[in-house]
Amino acid sequence: MNSNSRSGSKLSGMVPPKPPRFATARLLWRLGMVAIGIFLGSILGGLLIPPKTAGPLEDLRPAISRLADPPGRPQTVLLLGLDGSQLKSQTPPAQVQLLLMARVHPGGGVEIIQIPTELSVLLPGQKQLQPISNLYGQGGVALVADVVAQLMANGGEPVPPDRYLLLSPDGLREVINRIGGLPFDIETPLRYQDKAGKLKIELDAGRQWLGGKELEQFLQFKGPDKGDGGRRQRQQQLLLPLADRLADAAVAPQLPALLSQMRAQLNTNLSHGELLSLLAAGLKDPDLIQLSRLPLRGDQAARKLDQIRAEPLLELWHQAQAPSANNPKVNVEGIETISTNTAVERLQGAGLAAQASFLDAELMRPRTLILHGNGNNLKQAQAVRKALGLGELQRGPLSPGAGVQVLLGKDWQPSKP
Numbered sequence: 001m002n003s004n005s006r007s008g009s010k011l012s013g014m015v016p017p018k019p020p021r022f023a024t025a026r027l028l029w030r031l032g033m034v035a036i037g038i039f040l041g042s043i044l045g046g047l048l049i050p051p052k053t054a055g056p057l058e059d060l061r062p063a064i065s066r067l068a069d070p071p072g073r074p075q076t077v078l079l080l081g082l083d084g085s086q087l088k089s090q091t092p093p094a095q096v097q098l099l100l101m102a103r104v105h106p107g108g109g110v111e112i113i114q115i116p117t118e119l120s121v122l123l124p125g126q127k128q129l130q131p132i133s134n135l136y137g138q139g140g141v142a143l144v145a146d147v148v149a150q151l152m153a154n155g156g157e158p159v160p161p162d163r164y165l166l167l168s169p170d171g172l173r174e175v176i177n178r179i180g181g182l183p184f185d186i187e188t189p190l191r192y193q194d195k196a197g198k199l200k201i202e203l204d205a206g207r208q209w210l211g212g213k214e215l216e217q218f219l220q221f222k223g224p225d226k227g228d229g230g231r232r233q234r235q236q237q238l239l240l241p242l243a244d245r246l247a248d249a250a251v252a253p254q255l256p257a258l259l260s261q262m263r264a265q266l267n268t269n270l271s272h273g274e275l276l277s278l279l280a281a282g283l284k285d286p287d288l289i290q291l292s293r294l295p296l297r298g299d300q301a302a303r304k305l306d307q308i309r310a311e312p313l314l315e316l317w318h319q320a321q322a323p324s325a326n327n328p329k330v331n332v333e334g335i336e337t338i339s340t341n342t343a344v345e346r347l348q349g350a351g352l353a354a355q356a357s358f359l360d361a362e363l364m365r366p367r368t369l370i371l372h373g374n375g376n377n378l379k380q381a382q383a384v385r386k387a388l389g390l391g392e393l394q395r396g397p398l399s400p401g402a403g404v405q406v407l408l409g410k411d412w413q414p415s416k417p
Helices: 002-011 021-048 132-151 169-178 212-220 229-247 252-261 272-282 307-319 337-349 378-388
Strands: 075-082 096-104 110-114 163-167 182-186 190-194 199-203 206-210 266-268 289-293 329-333 353-356 369-372 392-395 404-407
Touching: 075 132, 075 169, 096 132, 096 272, 110 229, 110 307, 132 163, 163 169, 169 212, 169 252, 182 212, 182 229, 199 212, 206 212, 212 229, 229 252, 229 289, 252 272, 289 307, 329 337, 337 353, 337 378, 369 378, 378 392, 378 404
Parallel strands: 075 163, 110 289, 329 353, 329 404, 369 392
Antiparallel strands: 075 096, 096 110, 163 266, 182 206, 190 199, 369 404
């Protein structure tokens, strides 16, 4: 009966009696303790297990870009590779083996022009031409920089480079060894021995890690033509792998200490901070590195600058525009004009914006390469390969004003079906 009457009272809408006052107080006390526990738990939890929050925007930048702030404006640097081991001795090394003019843009991107060291010039007051490779032994960096500024003036006022940097073979070997070597794919075996000069080069073909000694041998090798064209071609091949390695997240944080320790191996008017700033900006995106070279006239023993072919390249250089990741043009470079034009026509017929390079290739390549950026122009490069019916896709430095670079090789035979 009591059970039924309680049930009936609820169904009839009667108000239940209020709980005793002490029960209400006990409930409030319990709720308060729970709230305090949650509050303290959140504090201790935050100390023991930091919350996963998005870091500042600068932490999302590539490791290389966090080394230093970029320069305030584009900076030009003259890079010289010398054959002597002591850069600051009283007697300068006699030969320049590598000569590059680079422009680093604050927002990312690097323009590089290779300057052939066998290019011959006539100095004021002299009657005979001499190669640029000999100039450092006569007047040091100042003379080389002055001659390069004159060559690149393109009829205008010569503008000397903002900074210079000289590196010896010993310095190059040490840099490569300190960063743990360089992953690289050698196309063909390289074999050479000069007993008189105590030079022996033995490099196998294939994908491998090059230490400082192996990389030096790779750059020294001239090839069957015994000229410097092969060396320049190998410099081009090494450019992007070296940039990738320096920008690697495991290597970039070590660069400030490495450069400080190697200061004696460098001869430069760049401060430590300026050098880090240029590396941070220039290697921000290695795919924004573009490369060209000054052309030579091949009709004389003394190799002079080919002014006609150099003019369009130097016009682009003086525009000082940062390389772009989104360029629809396809640049085609071959060793023979008719063969190159045939490739251009085939690409144009496939709807691609193809153009012949300002320059002919210096040497015939073993196979055709199609260079592109990292993902930015991959589909375009694949379309090029489909149109040509051949070509190995590779990331690589591009030529000015192009998003894809085709380097025709022996396998390109347009006369054959």
